[in-house]
Amino acid sequence: MRLRVDDITAEARELAFPEPESEINRMLGVGAVRDYSLEGPVKVTLTYYRAGTELFLQGEISAVARGSCARCAEEFDAPRMRPFRYVLAPRSIGDDAVAAMRSEDLEFTLYDGDEVDLSPLIREQTLLAYSTLPVCREDCRGLCPRCGVNLNETICGCRTEAGDPRLAVLRSLKVRRPN
Ligand SMILES: [Zn+2]
Numbered sequence: 001m002r003l004r005v006d007d008i009t010a011e012a013r014e015l016a017f018p019e020p021e022s023e024i025n026r027m028l029g030v031g032a033v034r035d036y037s038l039e040g041p042v043k044v045t046l047t048y049y050r051a052g053t054e055l056f057l058q059g060e061i062s063a064v065a066r067g068s069c070a071r072c073a074e075e076f077d078a079p080r081m082r083p084f085r086y087v088l089a090p091r092s093i094g095d096d097a098v099a100a101m102r103s104e105d106l107e108f109t110l111y112d113g114d115e116v117d118l119s120p121l122i123r124e125q126t127l128l129a130y131s132t133l134p135v136c137r138e139d140c141r142g143l144c145p146r147c148g149v150n151l152n153e154t155i156c157g158c159r160t161e162a163g164d165p166r167l168a169v170l171r172s173l174k175v176r177r178p179n
């Protein structure tokens with residue numbers, strides 16, 4: 001999706017559009033393991049306006065992906081919503097000014113020419129929304145390190161010397177806790 005710079009005025013306007021998933025899925029698949037795969041386009045809602053030469057974009061992405069659980073390897077639905085804000089300044093202000101204007105809650109970037117391409121920004125936000133390790137649920141028990149069964153579905157009866165690693169964590173916490 002592209003916006004014509006001349007169409008961005010001081011009066012805020014709203015826009016909703018789908019961002020195609022194919023390029024984002026390609027980027028999600030670049031690592032050694034494919035953690036997530038989008039099921040369809042990313043839904044984007046956006047408000048945009050101008051103040052002087054700076055362009056302000058504020059909105060939210062909504063996406064649905066299939067995740068591949070890092071513990072049990074099962075697939076699961078991973079919906080995400082993520083708000084975003086961008087300020088875009090004309091490239092003529094220079095790189096030093098960009099460094100000075102970056103802040104934690106605001107993405108600051110440059111535009112040149114008479115169009116703003118929103119796709120790289122939406123791709124960036126989607127990758128950030130899916131930057132966490134995929135886990136099918138908070139208490140996923142994963143696979144047995146001995147026999148490989150899915151411990152969410154079966155209790156295999158294997159015993160390991162170390163016992164349940166999660167209990168080991170609790171025990172070490174107890175030791176460290178002051179009296
Ligand atoms: Zn799992």
Ligand SMILES: [Zn+2]
Pocket residue numbers: 144145146147148149156157158
């Ligand atoms: Zn087992």
